[in-house]
Amino acid sequence: xxxxxxxxxxxxxxxxxxxxxxxxxxxxxxxxxxxxxxxxxxxxxxxxxxxxxxxxxxxxxxxxxxxxxxxxxxxxxxxxxxxxxxxxxxxxxxxxxxxxxxxxxxxxxxxxxxxxxxxxxxxxxxxxxxxxxxxxxxxxxxxxxxxxxxxxxxxxxxxxxxxxxxxxxxxxxxxxxxxxxxxxxxxxxxxxxxxxxxxxxxxxxxxxxxxxxxxxxxxxxxxxxxxxxxxxxxxxxxxxxxxxxxxxxxxxxxxxxxxxxxxxxxxxxxxxxxxxxxxxxxxxxxxxxxxxxxxxxxxxxxxxxxxxxxxxxxxxxxxxxxxxxxxxxxxxxxxxxxxxxxxxxxxxxxxxxxxxxxxxxxxxxxxxxxxxxxxxxxxxxxxxxxxxxxxxxxxxxxxxxxxxxxxxxxxxxxxxxxxxxxxxxxxxxxxxxx
Amino acid sequence: xxxxxxxxxxxxxxxxxxxxxxxxxxxxxxxxxxxxxxxxxxxxxxxxxxxxxxxxxxxxxxxxxxxxxxxxxxxxxxxxxxxxxxxxxxxxxxxxxxxxxxxxxxxxxxxxxxxxxxxxxxxxxxxxxxxxxxxxxxxxxxxxxxxxxxxxxxxxxxxxxxxxxxxxxxxxxxxxxxxxxxxxxxxxxxxxxxx
Numbered sequence: 001x002x003x004x005x006x007x008x009x010x011x012x013x014x015x016x017x018x019x020x021x022x023x024x025x026x027x028x029x030x031x032x033x034x035x036x037x038x039x040x041x042x043x044x045x046x047x048x049x050x051x052x053x054x055x056x057x058x059x060x061x062x063x064x065x066x067x068x069x070x071x072x073x074x075x076x077x078x079x080x081x082x083x084x085x086x087x088x089x090x091x092x093x094x095x096x097x098x099x100x101x102x103x104x105x106x107x108x109x110x111x112x113x114x115x116x117x118x119x120x121x122x123x124x125x126x127x128x129x130x131x132x133x134x135x136x137x138x139x140x141x142x143x144x145x146x147x148x149x150x151x152x153x154x155x156x157x158x159x160x161x162x163x164x165x166x167x168x169x170x171x172x173x174x175x176x177x178x179x180x181x182x183x184x185x186x187x188x189x190x191x192x193x194x195x196x197x198x199x200x201x202x203x204x205x206x207x208x209x210x211x212x213x214x215x216x217x218x219x220x221x222x223x224x225x226x227x228x229x230x231x232x233x234x235x236x237x238x239x240x241x242x243x244x245x246x247x248x249x250x251x252x253x254x255x256x257x258x259x260x261x262x263x264x265x266x267x268x269x270x271x272x273x274x275x276x277x278x279x280x281x282x283x284x285x286x287x288x289x290x291x292x293x294x295x296x297x298x299x300x301x302x303x304x305x306x307x308x309x310x311x312x313x314x315x316x317x318x319x320x321x322x323x324x325x326x327x328x329x330x331x332x333x334x335x336x337x338x339x340x341x342x343x344x345x346x347x348x349x350x351x352x353x354x355x356x357x358x359x360x361x362x363x364x365x366x367x368x369x370x371x372x373x374x375x376x377x378x379x380x381x382x383x384x385x386x387x388x389x390x391x392x393x394x395x396x397x398x399x400x401x402x403x404x405x406x407x408x409x410x411x412x413x414x415x416x417x418x419x420x421x422x423x424x425x426x427x428x429x430x431x432x433x434x
Numbered sequence: 435x436x437x438x439x440x441x442x443x444x445x446x447x448x449x450x451x452x453x454x455x456x457x458x459x460x461x462x463x464x465x466x467x468x469x470x471x472x473x474x475x476x477x478x479x480x481x482x483x484x485x486x487x488x489x490x491x492x493x494x495x496x497x498x499x500x501x502x503x504x505x506x507x508x509x510x511x512x513x514x515x516x517x518x519x520x521x522x523x524x525x526x527x528x529x530x531x532x533x534x535x536x537x538x539x540x541x542x543x544x545x546x547x548x549x550x551x552x553x554x555x556x557x558x559x560x561x562x563x564x565x566x567x568x569x570x571x572x573x574x575x576x577x578x579x580x581x582x583x584x585x586x587x588x589x590x591x592x593x594x595x596x597x598x599x600x601x602x603x604x605x606x607x608x609x610x611x612x613x614x615x616x617x618x619x620x621x622x623x624x625x626x627x628x629x
Contacts (some may be wrong), residue, residue, distance in 0.1 A: 005610055008617065009582045015563035016583045018556075019545035021466075021473045028461055032454060035494045076592050360496075361522060 152280040203361075242430050243267040243281075243400065249423025251287040252293050253294035258422070259288035263322070267427055277328040279342070288317045289419055292375050295357075309361040316355035316370075318413055320348045324384055338390040338398075346406065348378040353413045361367070382421075390429070398429040442509045449497045457494050467489075468520050474579050475524035477536035477568050479544040485527050485589065489520045521584065525576060525594065533572040540565055566616040570609050577602050578609035 244268045250258035265283030272278060293311040301311075326344020357368040388405035393399055402425040408418035444461075448456025468486045476482040493516060503511050545561040547554075567575060576595065580586040581602075586594070591602045 019560040019564045021469050031487050031490050034491045389463040
């Protein structure tokens with residue numbers, strides 16, 4: 001049988017060498033116009049429609065959400081600023097009915113409470129100034145009654161200590177007292193009991209500004225000697241925080257066009273000091289890219305590629321879990337805004353990779369697909385730098401926008417491609433102790 | 435000098451420089467060679483001609499990747515390169531048709547007929563054998579051409595056609611069986627003397 005096969009093969013080889021197809025017409029005129037006009041596309045056309053639309057929509061939603069938070073926060077900030085010490089508006093000095101509910105202790109005179117009427121919305125927290133001291137009060141708008149107070153106590157100040165622009169530490173002891181209960185009052189008296197202190201302090205996002213006035217116990221008038229105390233409470237205390245992060249990013253390999261992708265995940269951090277925080281997290285990232293063949297290492301594909309085949313270009317995507325580790329350093333820390341610089345390293349856990357190759361073999365181009373689902377860890381895959389803008393929200397929460405740049409330290413995937421990414425993270429930071 | 439193929443190396447160098455005069459010379463010289471290869475893979479003459487045209491366009495567009503050898507080797511290198519491009523283009527064409535079998539016969543006008551009395555029968559035999567190959571199902575035809583005539587290994591065929599090596603062997607086995615039956619039929623109509 002093999003002999004028969006060999007004999008037959010020889011016969012067909014001979015036929016293939018010697019058969020004569022019809023000469024046909026010369027098609028040079030058809031070919032000539034096509035030469036050099038159908039050269040290879042270095043970069044295959046990319047699908048922009050869906051990914052760009054989705055990314056744009058996500059970006060728009062993020063932008064609208066961020067704008068809403070910021071505008072809302074700015075409005076609240078204006079209201080809070082209106083009652084800062086030394087800047088009372090006439091309206092703020094208007095005594096309200098609620099001062100009847102505040103009963104001074106130890107017979108201190110002048111138990112006037114000043115509440116910003118603009119702050120009295122439903123169950124809003126307001127600061128009231130009494131002869132006793134400064135109190136946070138939750139005020140019911142309907143009946144102007146104090147629901148509860150948190151007394152900022154104790155100001156142990158001797159008369160001799162009260163000088164112009166003198167800074168005095170105030171130990172803040174907050175105590176919630178239900179309405180109807182007698183609340184604590186603050187008294188500060190000199191040794192002979194002739195001078196009492198009337199203190200006012202405004203706490204706004206951690207900045208406590210206190211004003212103390214000497215009040216003659218005999219006349220009840222305010223003495224000329226007024227001391228303004230500004231007590232700076234650290235806006236960034238030590239503590240853990242947690243955030244939810246989403247972002248739009250653009251990835252690319254070397255100089256080729258950037259492709260949109262996205263990231264989402266959880267951020268966790270620890271505030272080391274007033275200015276320094278360490279942060280990590282887990283982010284799922286979908287990276288799309290276009291790569292020239294020369295930046296793709298085909299070493300791992302050699303076994304499955306015909307000899308002589310070249311990869312001209314490829315487009316693809318990969319899914320990774322990113323685990324960043326970075327340090328944040330606050331360069332601006334204002335009442336409601338923080339600007340920080342961040343630098344760190346990210347490790348990747350590659351989950352899958354899908355590539356569409358454009359190959360060249362003996363002058364013939366082909367499209368090939370490759371899907372790889374081998375999970376692989378790439379420690380310290382990128383160096384990350386970013387600038388963060390944080391807007392403080394109520395209850396210690398923050399809204400963060402963080403443009404970032406990820407520079408590759410090593411290649412990832414079957415082709416060891418060095419993917420550069422840039423984008424913007426939007427984060428909502430919760431339960432911060434700052 | 436453009437217009438004739440006195441020095442293949444000079445023609446190749448002209449093609450590398452994108453000189454259409456040399457490209458025309460090369461096309462005229464190797465058009466028949468290209469068609470002979472393409473027509474083994476492609477069932478109809480017209481489609482085979484299209485494959486040849488596409489192949490030459492690719493050849494000329496990629497001549498800058500051609501690596502010259504010695505004067506003696508250049509023609510051989512060129513022919514081997516051209517052959518690979520034609521085969522790949524033909525397979526691409528068949529893939530686009532999803533390797534579906536063609537319908538319709540092959541007209542006699544697809545082959546050259548010689549006036550030489552002594553060679554006429556032999557040429558007719560060769561042409562008939564090629565018809566047998568062309569009438570194979572596309573997968574079997576491609577594998578048979580690649581393995582038997584063009585000298586590819588099963589591993590290379592598997593890579594080229596994106597199939598398993600076992601599948602390649604299976605196609606070859608079926609092709610041989612079909613061709614044996616075809617030869618037997620031909621013997622019955624008095625071609626037995628050429629065995």
